[in-house]
Amino acid sequence: MAAAGATTALTIRGDGPARPRATPSTAERRRRPNFILVLADDLGYGELGSYGQRMMRTPRLDRLASEGVRFTHFYSGAAVCAPSRCTLLTGRHAGHSRVRDNPQGTDAPLAPQDVTFGMALRQAGYRTGLFGKWGFGGPDPNTDTHPNDKGFEEFYGYLSHKEAHSYFPSKLWDNRTPVRFAGNRRSGRAVYAPEVIVQRSLQFMERHRDEPFLLVLTLPLPHAPSVVPGDPYPRQPWRLPDRAHAAQVSLLDSYVGRLVDKLAELGLVDDTLLFFTSDNGPHEEGDFDPDFFGARGGLRGYKRSLYEGGIRVPLIAWGPGHLTRTRGTVSARPTAMWDLFPTLTDLAGLGPAEGDGISLRGILTGRGRTPQHEYLYWVRPSGSRRTPRVARAERGRTWRAAAAVRFGNWKLVGYAPGRHYSEPDDSWSLELYDLRADPAETTDIARAHPDVVDRGIGYLREAWEPPG
Incomplete structure (x- = not known):
């Protein structure tokens, strides 16, 4: 039983309601790390320089990998988007999770009993925001599967998968309110959605600089179509779809760099842990050739396949003030997307959330042992x-x-x-x-x-x- 006057946070236990446990005191709360989780969309294992890429430029992520922990046997939750993201949010692998396949029409919803890491950290006192692609429950904002109902007090982006297929959409959602872009109507290209989503993320960081926060950035980059506002590779004699995809990857890298620069500006570098990963392996849509860049890193398979190329993805963890013992290390431990929920709650001082995952705290901090998955x-x-x-x-x-x-x-x-x-x-x-x-x-x-x-x-x- 929690002590009198203590608040409670959520952890996962079986299929029933989340089990409460006491949250840290006010003094402890001030010491808890901020979390930034960046989830790429269809980025292959071999598309970053730190994972062997030699043609596309990703200097900001490569620096984070050299200063943090780089995982070489990390896996997505599935070979396509929706079920993979469900495993991430709920800490359950795809044999136990709510959403197990991509939508054939309206996006499948999360259920009221599905606890997310956003809910756990929000109840524990974190300020929580998700910016980008959601993808559960479709485009209707008045459902109980909206990000606001799943632990994210601030949401700005695309509600549905279908909406996220447009980089110049007619609207995005500010929580449950549509924000319309008249200049994007009739094939207009006035507002590039990833840019305004990143700007909103930076504003979130500024507003909550004095509080522990969880920021989840789920841009649709580099998902098809390969659309960017500029071309950083104008002199490369590559096919246009391949050059555009490379531009997407480099733009994503620059956006992560802007988050890190904002942390430095706010004096929060030592108080923050940043994680970067992808929801599945590389796509081959829109005439993009993933083999031209070696996007799968020499592995077999692509997005939609359960061979390594479809499910093994990068994971970079960076936090100069917290990963002092493990700076510049590489982990070959087989780990997976459903491990991130218990890792976040453990690092927040709540202990590992119960589910299918294990906390990676020991690997990240170099203190204590990390149990291994049986499978x-x-x-x-x-x-x-x-x-x-x-x-x-x-x-x-x-x-x-x-x-x-x-x-x-x-x-x-x-x-x-x-x-x-x-x-x-x-x-x-x-x-x-x-x-x-x-x-x-x-x-x-x-x-x-x-x-x-x-x-x-x-x-x-x-x-x-x-x-x-």
Whole structure:
């Protein structure tokens, strides 16, 4: 029981309501770190200089990686946007989370009982804002799945996935109020949405400089279409779609740099932890060629695929005042998007939130041990839209439901017999890879290790719970 007069914060426990626990005192609250979480949209593992990119320029993120902790075996929650972001927000992998597939029409909503890290930190006294793409519940602002109802007291951006496909939209949402851009009507290009979203993020930082804050920036960059207001690569003899995509990535890098510069201006560098990651692997839409830039970092697969190229993504953690022991280090620990919820609550002094994730605090701070996952799990509950490169990577099986599990250095990838998910059995096609020896998943060794395959099947069955 909390002490008399104590406030409470939220943690996850099973499928029921969040369990309360006492928040820190006023003095402790002043010492808690600010958090900035930047989520890229369709950025591949190999699209940053710090992850091997040699053509596109990302100097600001590369510097953060050199000054912070760079994760080389970090995974998104899914191979497409909506389910991946759901795992991030709720701390549950895609076998347990509410939203498990991209929308086929209106965006699927979060349920009232779905607790987000925004709710946990807001109740613990943080000022919370989400700026950019939301994507749960569709374009109706009057629902209980709006960001304001899910822990983010300030929201500015796109409510739906469909809205976020336009970089020059006719409107954005300021909480539940539409902000219209007359100059963007009839194909006008007066207001570039990512720019005004970043400006709003900077204003949020200024207003809450004296309070602990959580800022989540979810720009649609570098999702298709490849649209930017300028071209930083005018002399490169690249195809226009590829040059435009490179411009998107470099613009995203510059936006992260502006956040860091604002921290310096406000004197908050030592009080803040910044995380940068992506929701899934690289896309191949709008005539963009991800292989021209090596966007998947030598891995197999792309967005929509459960091979490494579709789900392994960058994670950079930076915080000069908090990561003093781990500055410039690299972590090869297999970790995943659903680990960030318990990491944030743990670093905020609330302890790790309960769910499918583990707190990465030990890896980040160099103090204490970080437990290891028994396995990491992904699912594609229905066949995916066919795109040429994904079809080749999956040998024409994009139309089939699929699941994958990593345990140690083993990775089992399975395809259901049909378009929709069914429990893994003898009708599934199963492949086994040793990621230490074969990170590009070129050689299926399932026949040589039937005992390992059986173990992986057990994990696939254990991880999946029917949606409810």
